[in-house]
Amino acid sequence: MSKRRKKIGLPPGSVIYTGNRKVEKIVIHYFQYEEKYLKEKIFDNHGKIVFHQSPNEKVNWYDIRGIHDTALIEQIGSAFDIHPLILEDVSNIHQRPKFEEYEKGIFIIIRALVFDKEKLKITTEQVALYFRNGFVVTFQETESDLFEFVRKRIQNGKGRIRQRGTDYLVYSLLDVIVDNYFLVLEDIEVEIELLEEKVLENQDTSNKSEIHRLKKELLVMRKTIAPLREAIGHFAKTDSSFVEENTAVFIRDLYDHTIQVMDAVESFRDLLNGLQDLFISEVSFKMNQVIQVLTIVSTVFIPLTFLAGIYGMNFEHMPELHWKYGYFVLLGLMVTIFVGLMIYFKRKKWI
Amino acid sequence: MSKRRKKIGLPPGSVIYTGNRKVEKIVIHYFQYEEKYLKEKIFDNHGKIVFHQSPNEKVNWYDIRGIHDTALIEQIGSAFDIHPLILEDVSNIHQRPKFEEYEKGIFIIIRALVFDKEKLKITTEQVALYFRNGFVVTFQETESDLFEFVRKRIQNGKGRIRQRGTDYLVYSLLDVIVDNYFLVLEDIEVEIELLEEKVLENQDTSNKSEIHRLKKELLVMRKTIAPLREAIGHFAKTDSSFVEENTAVFIRDLYDHTIQVMDAVESFRDLLNGLQDLFISEVSFKMNQVIQVLTIVSTVFIPLTFLAGIYGMNFEHMPELHWKYGYFVLLGLMVTIFVGLMIYFKRKKWI
Amino acid sequence: MSKRRKKIGLPPGSVIYTGNRKVEKIVIHYFQYEEKYLKEKIFDNHGKIVFHQSPNEKVNWYDIRGIHDTALIEQIGSAFDIHPLILEDVSNIHQRPKFEEYEKGIFIIIRALVFDKEKLKITTEQVALYFRNGFVVTFQETESDLFEFVRKRIQNGKGRIRQRGTDYLVYSLLDVIVDNYFLVLEDIEVEIELLEEKVLENQDTSNKSEIHRLKKELLVMRKTIAPLREAIGHFAKTDSSFVEENTAVFIRDLYDHTIQVMDAVESFRDLLNGLQDLFISEVSFKMNQVIQVLTIVSTVFIPLTFLAGIYGMNFEHMPELHWKYGYFVLLGLMVTIFVGLMIYFKRKKWI
Amino acid sequence: MSKRRKKIGLPPGSVIYTGNRKVEKIVIHYFQYEEKYLKEKIFDNHGKIVFHQSPNEKVNWYDIRGIHDTALIEQIGSAFDIHPLILEDVSNIHQRPKFEEYEKGIFIIIRALVFDKEKLKITTEQVALYFRNGFVVTFQETESDLFEFVRKRIQNGKGRIRQRGTDYLVYSLLDVIVDNYFLVLEDIEVEIELLEEKVLENQDTSNKSEIHRLKKELLVMRKTIAPLREAIGHFAKTDSSFVEENTAVFIRDLYDHTIQVMDAVESFRDLLNGLQDLFISEVSFKMNQVIQVLTIVSTVFIPLTFLAGIYGMNFEHMPELHWKYGYFVLLGLMVTIFVGLMIYFKRKKWI
């Protein structure tokens, strides 16, 4: 959040990049397609691009990878007549996922997730989409190509995508990101199962901090998905003219997926809480056993040592010391006490 | 979830079987009936079937057991004109229960539960139902015949089932699955009661992991039933033309059952949480007692041993050692200390 | 729930008694009344009864005590033209309280509670009520007369009851059962207060399981009352023609009572949770004290015993042993150490 | 709740006093006022009062202090034509706060709170208000004059109160009681802050039960205020003809206050829960320290004592005993062990 401090006091709608991932070279990946027509271009030097909205029949998709160049953002904004608050949100990477209908287009923010299994860490990347009939603009923070699969489908002309409009393209892009959540969930599920085994075997003392860290990551995930669910819900129910009716059934399906992800996150949280309880009861259970050992040993030998101490005293007049079998009688007594206590502990199920 | 990884990047509506339970031979069980008419067929070799929708008066029910053959799914899809997203959901076995109205039919997903008492494990099987006036298609993952009871009722012509349409058949199928939940609940209730006795008798250290496992299973159950409740709720309130008005009262009844199941799951969870608290307090209580024993023994014998140690020293000038009754006086003192401490512990209710 | 297993597979609407409280002799208690007219009959042998609905002016109330005779239930069902699902619910004693409007009448399920103070156990009995203008049928599982007070009011002609219709009668019957909840609450409150004293005095180790059991009973109670509240809420808001407008104010009052009961149950749960926390902190607090005693005794006497051990060694050359006042110097040192540690513990507030 | 038992079985609307605070002499304090007119009377002997409703222009306020005389309640009821259920509620002091619109008037129940700082105990007193255009009747359980401030404002003619109708009077009465909640909150806040200091200083073992008691009192408070908030909410939104439009803004303000009180109660509960967690972790932290001391002392001196024990043995052939510097070598060894362990514990941060 370090750049936020600079932003305070600026008028609303100021386009300020608040992240710290400067892409080497901003890439703009451009598609223009219809059912039987496809044009693709990659602009490296963005200075020379002319952005244009096509008539309704064609879909123009500008995929901008790298958003630190605020001049570019503003150029796009004025080319497509985008509301300043949208441009502000595009460049401020600390947004909640949301769905907003503006007069001239629809604006969606979603966050892509990557789970680093080594560090048990989820990183998120903000993706912003803006579209109306004729064009879609997507803003990604890094060069990583989240939309590779969609691009291939457009190139191949497979599936429905080339026959449909911008709303279906947006749906497909969101769908890819949400599908990716399931991979993250799978990875986390595997981690949780590993952790569960570890906790039950109790080999390692790092379990407790691992549980803590996974819980933190699920918090991140929930913070990302809870508002997304809401946003997709609005998307599914919108009556905007930018969304065709026969796309709604797909968005509803997408909505189901976000609910499913949310369900999984919640039940993982429950699992981790259960695991934590298990861990704590394992620890206290083990402590119990340790203390039982201590108690048994102490309870057995401290009295015996006392007895030995008695006959180690140097009084002149201690008749027992002079008995012939005094020593053996005492040894016998000690064995009796020892056996008696053992039976007692056995009965109490301490041994 | 292992096949999900493969699915990413495929266009929506792709029919991919994501499970791993390949049925030896897919069985298609076909019924055609009216109040006074019944035709039943079992197809082993599904290649030769001609699927047909009957006019409204007759009910055609295709029960497909085994869904790994995606070609078959797609064949059924095109025969009955089913939306591709439905076909995708049918073959993807990681669906939440849901109720969806499409233009041309109603699609329901429900999960059947089986509780394995040995392993304290609930397994779920996804069942998909699609119907409109004239026909019902059901998709089960395995060969196990969940719908045996309904089939018998159709064969006998008992009850209302032969006089009603497809909506009532669907209701009956759902009803059988929900009824089965009660059996699972009964089994779990028995397990919980057993566990409760065990925890109170404290014989076994496996209790804590058993509580943990039962809680996990209830999580699975809740994840299955919470969305089902919602789905059946929509079903009960639908004004679809595929559901007759006089069937609604039965669906409402079914809805009551899902609420009842959900209530039971929630109260079992509460019971298990209570049990866990009880277990932890039992453990800490027992630890308390163990430590009391340790403390009593140590507090009594350590000072006495010290006293004995004093008179075990080898100083040349220790007048007490030469007293005639020194030894007996000391023994008397030790007994006094012992008795005094015992009375003290008695008063403190430690003994 | 043991009979439920048998029920699976039967068509909906099958009347099967799922309880195990077979009443010796089923009693049917019949009232017919108007403001200035009263007829009362008790049928022992139910075979000969002719059930009849009266014209609107008169109230006919059939109170059936004992529901294991499914033939009788079905006979009543056909006599009064009751929906088969209602008959199923009447004989299935594992219902949630509910309020259902059917075309031809209103059906209510409520559960009466009895608290057994000895065993700290709540038992519930299902009561079903069905009414429309002209008649009321009530089904109780056992012979215990829950409705004695209402019956007396009808016989005496006191209060409003004789001037009103079936809706008011039903209200009165529900009111008696809900009033009874308050008695159960009072009993539980007394138990909780006793428990609280016990926990603070800490005399008894049975507290923890008693808390657990009371919590379980409150779970039962909540499971009974939460849906009832909802049901009475529907009853209060119904615009059914079977409920007169001037009765609504009474039902609203009844609704307030169920909310009050629910509030009390919730706050008892909070109290018990608080009690449990208190118990656990009492236990850990006591453990703390025990361990302090252990630590003080050990910390004081173990070093002293070590010192005595030193001078109990048999080395030939130990100059201190030959000092004239060696013994007394050592005793003085020991007293100094003892006093020093005592002051230390005093400062640390351990003593 | 002790009189409730008697009430069961009585017809609804029966006026039975369920409290136990019999006021010595019931006082009825009567006001009749308009903007420029004021009549005030105090009736000691209520037998001779003639209750009368004034025409709309004048406000008649009967403040009844003491409600154990059910005959009086019924007399008032018939004088003002009050619904029997209201009279029942007035005399039954175990009501939830509520707001009820009847055809002929509005009925409000609210509970005044008093916090006894000595006993950390909140006591509640039920206040019932019934009004329509022209008159207000208030019922207080005890002689304590909750409404003194309002009375003074009427007498002085200050503020708006004399220019407004019965609705504003009722608002003013409620406002005084709700304002009083803030005082209780302040007192509780002070208690919590004191407790917090105590817990951090850990001087006193009574903290845990004090936390428990304060939590109980907050439960009482929440039980009182949660339904009140709802009731005032209804009051603020009512479109009853008994409430003038320009009074609504005041009631909305009152509603804000109840929300604020509720917020405070909730955050106090959170604070107390936090305090309890803190207390428990303080206790376990202290236990930790105590056990560390025990472990350090034992770990240091038990092995040393063992060494001393070795050379206290009486074997004939123990060469070390005859070494010239055997004793001093051993002492040196012991010091080395001692210092070594100290360094070890220092490193482990136990000292």
Added chain:
Amino acid sequence: MSKRRKKIGLPPGSVIYTGNRKVEKIVIHYFQYEEKYLKEKIFDNHGKIVFHQSPNEKVNWYDIRGIHDTALIEQIGSAFDIHPLILEDVSNIHQRPKFEEYEKGIFIIIRALVFDKEKLKITTEQVALYFRNGFVVTFQETESDLFEFVRKRIQNGKGRIRQRGTDYLVYSLLDVIVDNYFLVLEDIEVEIELLEEKVLENQDTSNKSEIHRLKKELLVMRKTIAPLREAIGHFAKTDSSFVEENTAVFIRDLYDHTIQVMDAVESFRDLLNGLQDLFISEVSFKMNQVIQVLTIVSTVFIPLTFLAGIYGMNFEHMPELHWKYGYFVLLGLMVTIFVGLMIYFKRKKWI
């Protein structure tokens, strides 16, 4: 809350300052502006000000810093025709954030937050805003200039602010305060991360109280922001004539920010709870280790000391003492026991 006590009994609408921050000199900062026109004045001596509402085209903004002078508040109230309840709320600094529409204007309460990093303490300052077309009045409790940034924007004429009306000014003022919340959140996030490191390193025993204090501060923050979110939500949806339609999109953006703040507060609470659990499990884990050390040392040396004690006894007839290698045999036995126990502990993973 100390002045609240005085307020009780006063009529509603009484203007009483309940805070204790008397500003040295009350400052009234006045702006009058249009797109191309700006007048600014600072009044030190407020006695001579003439407040006036401008015609719709111009915006008049009176920013009052210092609210302890109730006479001034009342003067402003009558100058702008403000409802007495608003004036009461302005001077009573214990208000919940709220949004209220009155007939003649809109009243908003918001609280500014300051986080003192030294003391880990959040302080709040109440800001009240009242506006309608033509003028805005803001009331701040202290001299600190919260609105500096807005003022500069007005002076520079940058951004939209000079072209818009009072609603946009109010939005800008709220926006600055809400933006400031993010700074507080950042500071708290840093604190939490520091704490997390500390807990994992376990250097410091002050962690537990620090967690407790941060949780308290988050409670304060939540209490401030939860009602604000609601208030801004109402603001965003208002159809008041005082708010222009094209401002709504900005307020909706502001609403998103409050949700984001609330999300962060909630997830910080979750983080702190997780941290607390981690801390407790760290403490109990460390206790475990300490007790293991104690148990190992005791279990090893107590039996050995006992053995040494045996042969320290002074019985006349102890044959072992006279064996030639008795001493060495015993030493060997002791070493064997020692090694055996070490292997045992190694296997149990205690070492």
